[in-house]
C-alpha cells in the first residue's frame with residue numbers, strides 16, 4: 001500500500017478512537033475557517049482578487065465544467081505519482097506556489113511552509129515578496145529540500161542580480177519569473193481597507209536584507225531611514241517597460257532552468273519557447289491581477305498545444321482538490337502550483353496545517369487517478385475528461 005493510501009487509512013483508524021482530523025479534508029472549507037482566525041485585513045488580502053473578482057470565480061467554475069470519466073479493470077495496484085519537472089524530482093506533481101507576506105497568516109510565516117514542504121519532499125517556490133529573508137526560509141526547509149526562487153524583477157538590475165545570486169546560494173535550482181505583477185492590480189478589498197502589507201513592512205524582508213538595496217538607501221534599514229526605504233521599494237518594485245528582449249539578461253545571470261509565470265496566451269507561450277525559456281506557468285495569479293481575464297484552466301489547453309514538448313507546462317489558479325489537479329494534468333500541465341489552500345492551512349495550523357493540505361492533495365490525487373483507472377500522472381490525457389453541459 002502506498003504512503004498516501006496509508007494517510008487515508010490513518011484518518012479512518014484514528015476515527016475509531018474518536019480522534020478526528022483537526023482540519024477538514026475537503027480543502028474548499030478552509031477559506032471559511034481561515035476567515036474566522038485572521039484579521040479582516042489579512043483575510044481580505046489573501047482571499048481577495050482583482051476588481052469584481054469575476055476571474056477568481058471563473059477559475060473555480062472552469063474546473064467544474066470538466067468531468068472525469070473513470071475507466072474500469074485496468075490493474076491500478078501499483079501507483080506512482082512521481083514526476084520530474086525542470087530537473088527537480090517530485091514525489092507528486094504539486095508545488096507550493098510563491099506566496100509572499102506569509103507572516104500575515106501565521107507568526108512562523110514562510111519558515112513553517114518550508115518545513116512542511118520539506119517534510120513532504122515537495123518543492124516550495126520562494127517568493128521575492130516573502131516576509132522572511134530567503135536564506136532563513138531555505139534554512140528552515142533544510143539542506144537538500146527542493147526549492148525554486150520566484151523573481152519579482154525590480155527596476156534596479158543590480159538588485160535583480162543580487163536576488164538571483166542569493167537564491168542560487170540558498171539552494172534554489174530553478175527560477176520562476178512572474179510577469180503578470182509588475183504593479184498591483186485594482187484590488188477593492190485592500191483599497192477599501194486602506195491596507196497594503198508592504199507599506200507596513202510585511203513582505204519586504206528580501207529587500208531590506210539585501211546589500212544592494214541597503215546601499216541604495218544609505219545603509220541598513222533602521223527607524224531613521226525606514227520610510228525612505230519603503231518609498232524606494234515602492235518606486236522600484238516592478239519594471240513596466242520590460243519586453244521579451246530583456247529575457248536575455250536573466251539567461252546571462254541564472255544558470256539553471258527558467259519558467260515564466262503568468263502566461264495565458266498561446267502566442268506568449270511560443271515566444272517564451274523561442275526565447276529559450278525552459279517552462280511556462282499558465283496562471284492568472286489566482287484572479288488577483290486582471291479582473292475579467294480568461295479562467296486559467298481555459299487557457300491551459302491552448303498554451304500546452306503551443307508549447308508541445310519543447311518546454312515544461314505548469315499551471316495554477318483555482319486548484320483546490322486532487323480531482324482539480326487530475327483535470328489540469330489531463331489538459332496538458334506537467335505539474336500544478338497550489339496557492340491559497342496552503343496559505344489557509346498555514347493560518348489555521350502553522351506548519352502542520354500546511355502539511356495537512358499537502359497530504360490531502362496528494363492522497364486525493366492518487367485515489368482519483370486509481371479510481372479513474374490510471375497509475376501515473378503521465379498517463380492522463382484529455383480522453384479521460386468530458387465537458388459537462390453548462391446548464392445543470
Ligand SMILES: Cc1cc2nc3c(=O)[nH]c(=O)nc-3n(C[C@H](O)[C@H](O)[C@H](O)COP(=O)(O)O)c2cc1C
Pocket residue numbers: 045046047059097098099100101127128129130150178261283284285286287316317318319337338339340341343
Ligand atoms: C496572498 C497571496 C500572495 C501571493 N504572492 C505571490 C508572490 O509573491 N509571487 C507570485 O508570483 N505570486 C504570488 N501569488 C500568486 C500565487 O503564486 C498563485 O499564482 C495563486 O495564488 C494561484 O491561485 P490560487 O490561490 O487560486 O491557488 C500570491 C497569491 C496570494 C493569494
Ligand SMILES: CCCCCCC(=O)C(=O)O
Pocket residue numbers: 100129181183184237285288
Ligand atoms: C506591489 C505588488 C506586490 C505583490 C506581491 C504579492 C503578490 O503577488 C500578491 O498577489 O499579493
